[in-house]
Amino acid sequence: MTKLLERAFEAARALPPEAQDEIARLMLHMAADGGEPEAIDPAHLPDVLASLARAKRREFATDAEVEAAFRRFEG
Structure with a gap:
């Protein structure tokens, strides 16, 4: 492993x-x-590539940004 x-x-x-x-x-x-x-939907490919580039640069969301994103899904 x-x-x-x-x-x-x-x-x-x-x-x-x-x-x-x-x-x-x-x-x-x-x-x-x-x-x-x-397979990636061709319509989503630009966003996927942009996200991969940000990850390669180690540009990640802050804890506060992640929490805010999850709160949007709460009922």
């Missing part, structure tokens, strides 16, 4: 059981299909 995967498991252990199960389902899905990436 790689060090990165070990770190991911450590992080997942701190999550609630429901989140751990979702991660497990995603991992199993990726392992079953050979890890092939999902």
Whole structure:
């Protein structure tokens, strides 16, 4: 197992059981299909590429921005 995967498991252990199960389902899905990436809707491609470029520059949302985004989904 790689060090990165070990770190991911450590992080997942701190999550609630429901989140751990979702991660497990995603991992199993990726392992079953050979890890092939999902197709990106061409309409979303510019946003995906811009997000990947920001991630490469390590430009991530602050904790406050993440919290605000999640609050928009609360009922």
